[in-house]
Amino acid sequence: MMSRISFLAAVAVALVVLAGLPLLAADGKVHEATVVKAGDGKITLTLKGDEKKHTHDVAKDAKITLDDKASKLDELKEGFPAKVTMDDKFVVTKIDAKSKK
Secondary structure, eight states: OHHHHHHHHHHHHHHHHHHHHHHHHHHTTEEEEEEEEEETTEEEEEETTOOSEEEEEEEEEEEEEETTEEOOGGGOOTTOEEEEEEOTTOOEEEEEEOOOO
């Protein structure tokens, strides 16, 4: 009886750990960047600590905010700082930008 409980506890712990891995992976895909250009389903950025320009596709259903309000991709202007979330194929799925004030 005790070994069955131990086994079930070990399985439960393993399931919790495995279920949490995608969440950890998603956190690793968030980048601090500065907008260079945005529009037409693409965004060009310079990533924090790297002056090289990187252009990425933006998902059609990407969540885009500007100053904590829903926004459109073409409202993001050059120089706006942003936190950008990308999927495994480097497609942008979320943009949280701030205007320069």
